[in-house]
Amino acid sequence: MLDETFNELAELALRQSGQLIPQSKTYLMEARLGAIARREGFGSLDDLAHCLRERPNPVFEAEVAAALLSKDTRFFRERETTETLILSVLPARLKQTSNGKLRIWCAGGASGQEAYSIAMRIDEVGGSLKSARIDILSTDLCKSVTERARKGAFGHFEVQRGLSIQRLLNYFQRQETGDWQISDELRASISFRQHNLIDDSSGLGKFDVILCRHVLSGMDTVARRSVIERMVSQLLPGGVVMLGEDETLAGVTDALEPSMAYRGGWVLSGTAEREAAA
Amino acid sequence: MKQCLIVDDSRVVRKVASRIVKDLKFDVIEASDGAEALDYCRDTMPDAVLLDWNMPVMNGLDFLRALRRESEGDKPIVVFCSTENDAEHIGEAVRFGANEFIMKPFDADIIESKFAEVGLL
Structure with a gap:
């Protein structure tokens, strides 16, 4: 070249x-x-x-x-983060809301494995999480990847990366093509949209939780700052931004600080102590 | 070191699987059918069994059923590994006591992911 x-x-x-x-x-x-x-x-x-x-x-x-861009993703990638989200962050947010509604944004959600994993865990945990109205939005820059995610059909190798056989049997159906189709119920709980993180995100609405895992690390400093600024404006008061393992916002933004309650979580600056005490 | 018994009538599959499982720091033993595997287990129960379905002499499902009836036969974690990839076959294997199921063809990433899934890593 x-x-x-x-x-x-x-x-x-x-x-x-x-x-x-x-x-x-x-x-x-x-x-x-x-x-x-x-x-x-x-x-x-x-x-x-x-x-x-x-x-x-x-x-x-x-x-x-x-x-x-990297399309690398898998079901239940970095389980600890998913478990923190499901078992700690969402139940705590649910208690704070009056209408039983929560919104999660998977920013840079690629072919949808992250969003579908969250939907599966919500279904498994059941109880108040399942009866709550939890909307998941997964966005990706790539149009074809977003269309694939919306379709919810995954290949032989994809369904064997991070997905237990029990979950495959519970939530997927094998197609004649050999692909595995995720259930309509899970698909219905997620919206997929093509969106560039460096563009204005106000049209997406506000979120209780924004997951942005292994997206920022591939960006240059200017882009990283602007993406974070846009996310901060879409974060509801008391909301949490969750990054990938080993990722940090230190030196990138002053608007967010590490959560004291949730490992890997970031909250609006000046609120971490209050959040931990709640 | 944990021990993994690889049961498959294809020498090529055993060789490929064996290299992958060794890289995951397992001690590997090979058997070419269910009867041979059962003999081995009666002597030493392995920590894990990577098990093909269709084999001469004794197939994977019959081996699994026999294994689970042995004393200590509930100990090994059994990961089925088969070209029988439809939900009915997979469900049957799980009902017979398989802990996980790998659909062939597989690669190192799949074996690692499935072994992690059942707590072998």
């Missing part, structure tokens, strides 16, 4: 999604854009970059930027 190609594609990723691709990860570009380049009949990424330069096309640019 020409240096010029790398620079142009890296610049496009940064502009479109805030993703920072270091030169050492040139191979990521090759791997993630290979399918698009082949489909469009480009012999190489140099040809693809040349075409983007000569004939600018916003739709194609957005597609390339989405393809460059």
Whole structure:
């Protein structure tokens, strides 16, 4: 790949999604854009970059930027965070609400495994969580991934990553294609929407919990700050932002501080102590 | 070191599975059918069994049923591993006492995920 190609594609990723691709990860570009380049009949990424330069096309640019992002996800990834959410955060929030309604946002939810895992756990735990009205919104930058998530059909390898056989039997049905279709009941509890985290998020409404796991770490500092600012404005008072294991907002924002009540949780600055005492 | 018995009539599958399970820090023993596996278990109960379904002499389901009747036969964690991938077959294996079920084809990631699921890792 020409240096010029790398620079142009890296610049496009940064502009479109805030993703920072270091030169050492040139191979990521090759791997993630290979399918698009082949489909469009480009012999190489140099040809693809040349075409983007000569004939600018916003739709194609957005597609390339989405393809460059990591799609890596699995059911019940980092269970401790999910368990904290289900067993501590949601019950506590539920007590604070008067209408029995909660809203969760899976920001950067890829093909939906995170949202579906939460829905499965809510169903399993039952009780007041199940009778509450819990809306889950899962958003991703990538259109095709969002459509796949909405469909709720997962492949042979996907359903064997993080999913127990009992859960597969309880919540999925095997299709003739060999895919496994998640139940309509779980699908109904989740909305899927294509959304770019660096764009204005006010149209999504306010949330009790925002999960943003392993999304920010791939972004440059400016994008990370702006994404967090947008999330802070969508967070209800007393709400919690939950990051991936080993991720931190220290040095990124002053608007949030580590929760004293929930491991891996972040709350509006100045409220952690009050929250822990509640 | 935990011990895993790999039961499959295909030498290739045993070899592939064996390498993956060894990487997960298990001591590996191989058997080519259910009868051979049962003989081994009567002598030493392994911590885990990775079990194929269709095999000559004694198939996986018959082995599982026999194993669970042995004294200490409830101890091993049994992970079925089969091309019989429909819900009926999987449900049957679970009813007969399988702790987990891997649908073939598998890779290292799947074995690791399933072993973690049943607390072997």
